[in-house]
Amino acid sequence: DAKTTQPPSMDCAEGRAANLPCNHSTISGNEYVYWYRQIHSQGPQYIIHGLKNNETNEMASLIITEDRKSSTLILPHATLRDTAVYYCIVRDNAGNMLTFGGGTRLMVKP
Amino acid sequence: DTGVSQDPRHKITKRGQNVTFRCDPISEHNRLYWYRQTLGQGPEFLTYFQNEAQLEKSRLLSDRFSAERPKGSFSTLEIQRTEQGDSAMYLCASKRQENTEAFFGQGTRLTVV
Numbered sequence: 001d002a003k004t005t006q007p008p009s010m011d012c013a014e015g016r017a018a019n020l021p022c023n024h025s026t027i028s029g030n031e032y033v034y035w036y037r038q039i040h041s042q043g044p045q046y047i048i049h050g051l052k053n054n055e056t057n058e059m060a061s062l063i064i065t066e067d068r069k070s071s072t073l074i075l076p077h078a079t080l081r082d083t084a085v086y087y088c089i090v091r092d093n094a095g096n097m098l099t100f101g102g103g104t105r106l107m108v109k110p
Numbered sequence: 111d112t113g114v115s116q117d118p119r120h121k122i123t124k125r126g127q128n129v130t131f132r133c134d135p136i137s138e139h140n141r142l143y144w145y146r147q148t149l150g151q152g153p154e155f156l157t158y159f160q161n162e163a164q165l166e167k168s169r170l171l172s173d174r175f176s177a178e179r180p181k182g183s184f185s186t187l188e189i190q191r192t193e194q195g196d197s198a199m200y201l202c203a204s205k206r207q208e209n210t211e212a213f214f215g216q217g218t219r220l221t222v223v
Contacts, residue, residue: 043214100152
């Protein structure tokens with residue numbers, strides 16, 4: 001699975017959009033971009049995934065650049081409960097496990 | 111859908127003792143995964159099952175570790191002769207098939223003293 005690079009930490013004001021970047025310059029054509037988050041003392045929680053096109057669900061939006069070498073997870077209106085570590089993972093759908101990096105620790109502040 | 115359940119949530123044991131953790135996956139999820147997470151790090155893959163077959167094991171899974179999923183439903187992870195370095199959160203996840211998202215349990219936090 002391709003490696004990803006994320007900033008170790010970010011702050012966001014409550015109610016504002018949180019934009020979390022991820023670089024995956026070695027991604028190959030059949031690899032998807034997955035995002036999970038982990039709130040303190042809980043297991044990781046799936047957020048969203050995509051291949052080429054931008055994706056949106058009830059939790060977030062995923063913007064993937066045209067060359068697919070980077071992506072951004074957008075939480076449109078961050079709340080205090082969105083404070084968590086966010087992991088960007090690249091893998092193909094035949095992959096048997098998720099390879100987590102260090103993630104981005106997002107702190108949403110009032 | 112009751113989610114992935116792990117038991118116990120916390121375990122404190124003395125060095126050298128054996129411990130066993132249980133994971134109950136979401137019903138009808140045929141794939142089950144075990145991960146280990148130490149403080150400040152992301153989860154690391156240990157092993158996974160498709161139904162009752164253990165298909166892959168990480169190098170992290172030393173011979174003191176054994177995992178089973180005897181009837182393709184719940185799974186157990188046993189650590190023999192625990193060491194202080196085994197202190198970590200042990201996470202279980204399940205999924206239906208290849209191209210679906212994995213659902214994680216709350217984890218079992220092991221402390222070896």
